Amino acid sequence: MAYLSVQNFYDGMKDQLKLSLITPTVPLTRKIHSPEIHRPGLAFSGFYDYFAFDCLQILGKTEIRFLKKLQGHARRVNLGRFFSFRIPCIIVSKQQSVPRDFLEQAVRAGIPVFRSPFRTARVASQVTVFIEEASAPEASIHATLVDVYGVGTLLLGKSGVGKSECALELVERKHRLVADDIVEIRVENHELIGRSNDVLHHHMEIRGLGIIDVRAIFGVGAVRNRKRITLAVTLEHWKKEREYERLGLEGQEYELLGMKVPHLIIPVRPGRNIPILVETAALTQRLNKMGANPAKEFNQRLIQSMGSAAQAGNGLET
Known part of the structure; x- marks a missing residue:
């Protein structure tokens, strides 16, 4: 698909999803290259084998609760690796509070973070439809x-x-x-x-x-x-x-x-x-x-008729 800038995405969806930018110092210049969305729960646990980093990331209640429970060395390593990818932007659903260190790393990495009051399923479905339509050939x-x-x-x-x-x-x-x-x-x-x-x-x-x-x-x-x-x-x-x-x-x-x-x-x-x-x-x-x-049906009937006529002619000759 053709890319969609994060700025254009924000302009098109801020009213529909009541988006607020909670990293105001981060420019909205990144590009969204995929119409799919991704929920990075497995990535926060350290599994990055199939991490769809080029997709817009959505954090629901499950992801935020896991983040708040993640502590110590595992937290530093997993978040550090998460923000090492060139992620276009992140949306946090249900107006949830976001850990301060998460926002600080997002700012350092230049990744915009938005927040929406709506449920995760609604955010995901509306984001997918908007990106598909906005980036369609x-x-x-x-x-x-x-x-x-x-x-x-x-x-x-x-x-x-x-x-x-x-x-x-x-x-x-x-x-x-x-x-x-x-x-x-x-x-x-x-x-x-x-x-x-x-x-x-x-x-x-x-x-x-x-x-x-x-x-x-x-x-x-x-x-x-x-x-x-x-x-x-x-x-x-x-x-x-x-x-x-x-x-x-x-x-x-x-x-x-x-x-x-x-x-x-x-x-x-x-x-x-x-x-x-x-x-x-x-x-x-x-x-x-x-x-x-109709054309093929007529042609088939014509061929059958010609075949029947030919057989009848052969019978008369014998």
Whole structure:
């Protein structure tokens, strides 16, 4: 994953978890390189074979009580080794008091220590979700995203090919616009999630009309803020020399941010009803998800029919 600075983490979570920085002299310049969190109870006991030092460390009631009972040589050695690692930061849950020598060593090591009043389980779950979302791969592409029959359909193609006009017709047919012109895409839980640019939010540019507000014209039911992308459709001007898919047997894929979704190329020329084709593509995708593939089923029936006809012909010859 791409790194997340501790400063950005603190800015994003301080209100949600009511975080307070209890090492105020330590700068928040360290980087978090893993979305996982770690509870270092075994490390405090001296077991460091699998210590995930690059993760954010969370100290719950168990860890703090163990620290307070740890004495003498074992305490000095184990804490000294703990703070020798380049730990990004530490969070103490349930507003627990932290031993003074622990904080002193954290300051010397340059490791920020935060405290939250919430239970350990809540802190751990919210921290994990935030880091995963904040560090997820993302990209902005020139496209249009529409929710068509529940299928997040990404309309691709060169400028002027008719993506916005197609999306406008789909909205008029009771589908929902997510984004036009610029689609911001990120990977969440191994899925491509698309949303609108904050500036262009639910607006469309239609040549001859200018900028229109889809939500104001068609109502709040005509838009949504984000949608999982499960189908990509490229619109392109008809090319006579190109062989377009006629049977649907050869599935293509569109790759973005390391993820792949089914991909169709639809040629555009006067007289073709592109919105209806996109609707049909979305419904076909839903069928495929349910385990049905009309093209393959038709092909199998055709092969069986040809085989039966051939056998009948051979029987007549004999």
